[in-house]
Amino acid sequence: NAGVTQTPKFRILKIGQSMTLQCTQDMNHNYMYWYRQDPGMGLKLIYYSVGAGITDKGEVPNGYNVSRSTTEDFPLRLELAAPSQTSVYFCASSKPWETQYFGPGTRLTVL
Template sequence: NAGVTQTPKFRILKIGQSMTLQCTQDMNHNYMYWYRQDPGMGLKLIYYSVGAGITDKGEVPNGYNVSRSTTEDFPLRLELAAPSQTSVYFCASSYPRDASYGYTFGSGTRLTVV
């Protein structure tokens, strides 16, 4: 049982480049989330999904896109990377109405835009 798997772990992008951060979970969780974490700011929600084919914006969605074609996968797309997108990105999943386990986070992707 791998939990939530994110790839890559590290990436350096040049301004204007694009990339996709991959996220896969094997717990059959309906809900999946993308957060970004900047020093001293906590975690900010970028996008989330309540099931395959359904996505919605979070607090900081500008510059990002997502898709959810399967229960397992929830990739995050960065178009035209900007220095402001330098951050650590965490994918997470949860099972709705399950009060026992909270969110399960992936190990994160550290992205630097130069």
């Protein structure tokens, strides 16, 4: 199993641009999550999903959108990029009530 994969690894955006961060897992996990990690800080939950067609907001959802059309994929959308969204983004997945497994991350810079 590849586990959780994320693309791209790095991206630079200009203010106001939009992009989609891709996340795919091949472990047949129902639960998927998006976190952001600012320098020297822990992870903060942006959005999560407990199954296809079901998503909910986490701690810091403003400026982001998600969709979950399949069990495997959980893309994160930034519509109008702002400098405050410069961060490293991690996707994770888990079985219900079990440990979360993380992808390698996407490093995003907004200039």
